[in-house]
Amino acid sequence: MEDLVESILDYIRSDYTDYAIMINGEWGSGKTHFWNNKIKKKIESMQLNGKKYTTIYMSLYGISNLEEISKKIFIETTQLMDKNLRKYMNSNEHKTIPEYAKTGLDMANFFGVTQNGDKIDYADFFSTEDKVLCFDDLERANVDVIDILGYINNFVEHDHIKTIIICNEKELSTKLKSSNLEMKTFIATYLLDRQGELNQADKPIVEKIQEKIEHVFDKANDYERIKEKLIGETFEYAPKFDYIINGILMRYENDPDLIRFARENARLIISTFERSGTRNLRILKHALNDFKKVFDMVNKNYPNTSNRIIQTMLIFTIAISFEIKAGKVTKTKFMNIKDNEEYKSILVSSRVLMDNRQFYIKEFDSNYYYNFKADYRFFKFIEYYIRTRIFDMKIFKQDMETIRNTVDTENLPGYKRLLTEEYWKIPDDEFDGIIKSILEEVKAGNLQLIDTVKMYAYFSYFARKHLIDIDIKTLKGTFFNGMNLSCLKSKYCENVEDELAKIAIAEFTEDMDEILKHFNSLNMQLLEKQYRELAEEVFRCIPMKMELFYEQFDKKCMQIPIFKYCDPYQLFQRISCASNEDIMIIKEKLLTRAEKYPKKIEGEMGNIKVFKQVLDDYLKDKQTTIKIVVLRELSRDLGNILSKYKPTFLPRREEKPVDEV
Numbered sequence: 003m004e005d006l007v008e009s010i011l012d013y014i015r016s017d018y019t020d021y022a023i024m025i026n027g028e029w030g031s032g033k034t035h036f037w038n039n040k041i042k043k044k045i046e047s048m049q050l051n052g053k054k055y056t057t058i059y060m061s062l063y064g065i066s067n068l069e070e071i072s073k074k075i076f077i078e079t080t081q082l083m084d085k086n087l088r089k090y091m092n093s094n095e096h097k098t099i100p101e102y103a104k105t106g107l108d109m110a111n112f113f114g115v116t117q118n119g120d121k122i123d124y125a126d127f128f129s130t131e132d133k134v135l136c137f138d139d140l141e142r143a144n145v146d147v148i149d150i151l152g153y154i155n156n157f158v159e160h161d162h163i164k165t166i167i168i169c170n171e172k173e174l175s176t177k178l179k180s181s182n183l184e185m186k187t188f189i190a191t192y193l194l195d196r197q198g199e200l201n202q203a204d205k206p207i208v209e210k211i212q213e214k215i216e217h218v219f220d221k222a223n224d225y226e227r228i229k230e231k232l233i234g235e236t237f238e239y240a241p242k243f244d245y246i247i248n249g250i251l252m253r254y255e256n257d258p259d260l261i262r263f264a265r266e267n268a269r270l271i272i273s274t275f276e277r278s279g280t281r282n283l284r285i286l287k288h289a290l291n292d293f294k295k296v297f298d299m300v301n302k303n304y305p306n307t308s309n310r311i312i313q314t315m316l317i318f319t320i321a322i323s324f325e326i327k328a329g330k331v332t333k334t335k336f337m338n339i340k341d342n343e344e345y346k347s348i349l350v351s352s353r354v355l356m357d358n359r360q361f362y363i364k365e366f367d368s369n370y371y372y373n374f375k376a377d378y379r380f381f382k383f384i385e386y387y388i389r390t391r392i393f394d395m396k397i398f399k400q401d402m403e404t405i406r407n408t409v410d411t412e413n414l415p416g417y418k419r420l421l422t423e424e425y426w427k428i429p430d431d432e433f434d435g436i437i438k439s440i441l442e443e444v445k446a447g448n449l450q451l452i453d454t455v456k457m458y459a460y461f462s463y464f465a466r467k468h469l470i471d472i473d474i475k476t477l478k479g480t481f482f483n484g485m486n487l488s489c490l491k492s493k494y495c496e497n498v499e500d501e502l503a504k505i506a507i508a509e510f511t512e513d514m515d516e517i518l519k520h521f522n523s524l525n526m527q528l529l530e531k532q533y534r535e536l537a538e539e540v541f542r543c544i545p546m547k548m549e550l551f552y553e554q555f556d557k558k559c560m561q562i563p564i565f566k567y568c569d570p571y572q573l574f575q576r577i578s579c580a581s582n583e584d585i586m587i588i589k590e591k592l593l594t595r596a597e598k599y600p601k602k603i604e605g606e607m608g609n610i611k612v613f614k615q616v617l618d619d620y621l622k623d624k625q626t627t628i629k630i631v632v633l634r635e636l637s638r639d640l641g642n643i644l645s646k647y648k649p650t651f652l653p654r655r656e657e658k659p660v661d662e663v
Contacts, residue, residue, distance in 0.1 A: 006237055007040055013235070014045055014055065014134060014164050021234030022158045022165035031281040033168050033239050034061075034138055041166070045134055053132045055164075060136065062143040068153050075135075133163050140169035147174060151228045158232060167233070174225075187211060247272055250287055260297050264290075267313060270374075274317050277369050278324035289323035295393060296384060304402050311405060314376040315384060321370040322388050335362055336385045341404065345380035347421065347504040378405055416440045417449060420460055421504070437461075437470055445480060447487025451528070452495040454481060454488050455521045459505045462513060474513055481517060485524060494528035530567070537567035545580035555591065561599050563606035570613040574620070582632045589636045596643040607647050614640040 013023050027033045037059070045055050060074045135157060143150055157163040194200040194210055248268060254261045264271070275286050296315055300307050322336065339345050348363050371379055383398040408418070416436035419428060428436060440457055443449055449457065458481045464470045465477055495501060540559060543551035555564075565573070577585060595603060617637045624630050 006239070007044060009235075009237060010041055010166070011044055011048070014048065015050060018162065019164065019234070020159055020162060022154065022167055022232055024167045024169065024171075024229075024233045024236040025239050026169060026171045026236055027239030028281045029170050029173065029284075031239060032283045035283075036239060037136060037138070037166075037168060042136075055132050055134055057134045057136060059138065061138045062145075062150065063139040064142065064144060065150075066144045068145060068149065071150070071153065135163055135165045136168065137165070138168040140167055141171075141174040147225060148228060151225075151232055155228070155232050171236075247275065247283075247286070250283070250290065254290075254294065257294070259301065260294060263297065263312065267316060270313060270316060271320065274320045274370060275324075277372070278321070278328065280324060280328050282324075282328060285324055285327045286320065288327070289320045292323065292384075292388060293319040295387070299393070299398065300402070303399075304406065307402070307405070310376060311378060314374075314379050315381055317370055317374065318379060318381050319384050319388070321366070322385055325366065326388055337389065339363075339380060339382070339385075341382055341401070342378050342380040343418075343421070350504060378408075417443055417453060417457055421453065421456060425460065425464075433469070437464070441480065444484035445487075447484055447489075447491060449484070449488055450495075451485060451488045451492035451521065451524060452498070452501050454485050455517055456501070456505050457481070458517050459514060462511055466511070478513060478516065482520060485517075485520060489524045489528065492528060494532045495525055498522075498525070533562060533564065534567040536562075537564050540564065541568050541573060541576060544576040545584065548580070548584050552587070552591075560595050561602045563603045565603075565606035565609045565613070568609065570609050570616055573613055574616045577636075578620070578633065582628055585629075585632045585636060589639050592643065593639055596646065600646060604647060607644060610640060611644055614644065 010023065010025075013019065025033055025036075042057050042059070045057055048055050058075060060071065062071070065071060135154075137150075137154060140147065140150065154165060154167070158165050191200065191211060199210065200207070251261065251264045251268065251271075254264060271286075271290070278285075293316055296319060297312065300312060300315070326336075339348070345363070349367055367379070381401055383394060383401045386397055387393050416439040419436060420440070440461075444454055444457060458477070461470065461472070461477055461481070462474065465472055465474055536558060540551060540554045543554065577588065580588070614637055617633060617640070621630065621634055621637065
């Protein structure tokens with residue numbers, strides 16, 4: 003880097019130059035920082051032929067016309083000639099005037115008279131021998147780059163002012179090719195049509211249009227021509243990131259705990275930054291700032307968190323920042339991963355099953371955690387914070403409680419170790435103990451039903467590989483009994499295929515089919531139980547909590563045969579006590595539901611038929627009132643719904659006297 007500084011200073015020292023120099027580097031790599039902290043200071047400390055150099059820096063970011071550049075130059079030069087202004091800046095150690103303050107300066111400064119009445123020293127003003135111009139962000143200007151370079155060429159060729167241009171030529175090339183693309187395509191298509199070449203089949207139309215655009219609007223060649231005339235030397239800015247990153251860490255000097263941790267893990271920061279595949283120091287600065295928040299919250303709320311976990315948090319914060327902010331991946335890649343256990347399960351399934359859908363997660367993990375071993379390496383609260391900019395305390399506490407309870411593998415239940423990490427990572431001296439503990443959990447029915455199935459897949463595999471001394475028949479009997487007990491404590495598993503895909507066994511054996519058949523039978527029983535509980539919860543709201551009933555019914559019951567799981571007699575009692583308006587609303591919901599989801603609710607038609615018969619029995623010989631009319635309309639529409647189905651639903655009910663109903 004010192005060689006680059008000296009090369010630039012050699013250009014400044016040259017007696018006569020009629021060219022500018024360019025510093026080329028990627029966005030966020032620290033080019034502007036390099037100018038401010040290395041080049042500018044060196045230039046302004048130089049003294050040649052009895053004169054000290056003055057630097058004039060201008061960012062072209064957002065410049066929309068050449069006049070704005072002229073105004074910027076004028077402001078930057080006149081601010082250095084006002085004695086009062088210079089005195090104030092020197093006394094307050096200001097190097098430059100803030101942009102907002104420039105707009106508030108007395109307009110007299112722009113017309114040759116300063117606030118203290120001094121006239122501009124025109125000899126100083128017209129002098130160019132001690133000026134160095136620096137134009138930054140060339141590729142971000144909203145003016146044609148060719149026009150800007152032509153404008154700058156006036157200073158270089160005619161006034162021989164030392165001029166430095168800072169830019170990202172890679173982005174500049176993209177901008178030259180993509181600017182006004184719609185207009186260029188239209189004109190190129192028009193020209194091809196006029197020349198009779200558009201419909202010729204010698205080349206694809208897209209290729210013809212592209213060639214015509216390049217021929218007519220060859221801005222890239224124009225740029226190269228003027229660059230060859232204007233730019234004498236181009237220096238590639240490839241900083242030594244170790245030095246720069248250590249400089250970035252200096253901003254945390256006032257936080258002794260954080261700066262100590264950061265300095266101890268500087269190599270980790272640098273290696274993670276390098277693995278990002280970018281040179282964007284700006285993203286790294288933001289990531290480290292975000293990590294400060296993470297570090298402070300962990301130390302405040304969970305002060306005994308191990309150093310290894312905090313190191314992993316540091317890696318993850320930097321990694322996730324680069325993946326999202328550098329535009330490498332859409333935010334949804336991480337959004338749907340709910341916790342570390344699911345993250346590790348995805349890794350297991352992607353490695354064993356070669357699941358291309360999870361290929362990115364596998365690559366992410368392999369890249370950033372290369373040679374860094376950690377059992378817990380996905381932090382939902384950090385991912386959510388980086389993605390949304392919201393530090394969610396609920397997610398934070400969930401993650402930290404899980405870490406506190408599971409990060410020590412000695413205290414982690416054996417079955418969870420099998421579900422969250424490859425079995426071959428378990429040390430041989432721990433394997434037998436883990437197998438024994440899992441069997442005890444299975445026999446007691448302590449695992450969720452789906453987890454019991456997963457465990458059988460592993461145990462069957464272990465038995466066939468002679469890793470455990472249990473025959474398949476005995477093993478199957480143990481797990482069958484365990485599944486029956488587990489069913490008493492388990493919840494229905496909806497995404498069965500996704501869960502089974504997490505098993506790190508490439509192929510299932512024949513005995514697995516019997517286990518799955520038994521699982522499916524038990525899982526359907528759990529679904530029936532879930533629906534019965536839902537039906538009781540929802541219909542209990544009639545008639546006293548109708549708003550809650552509508553909300554629950556619309557959200558949870560529209561596409562399931564919920565009436566199959568209710569007592570038609572109790573349902574009649576509740577609905578008959580509802581207001582007339584509520585009965586009409588319920589009727590409309592039933593009609594809408596039958597229209598939209600006839601197949602999904604077919605299973606409830608038996609109970610609907612019983613409910614209609616109970617309703618009809620009640621309505622016999624009743625004197626007409628508004629309530630009776632409304633209930634008759636409900637009965638009529640229930641009949642219309644039933645008429646759409648085959649007459650296979652026969653009522654099963656014990657006859658009850660009408661007055662009991």
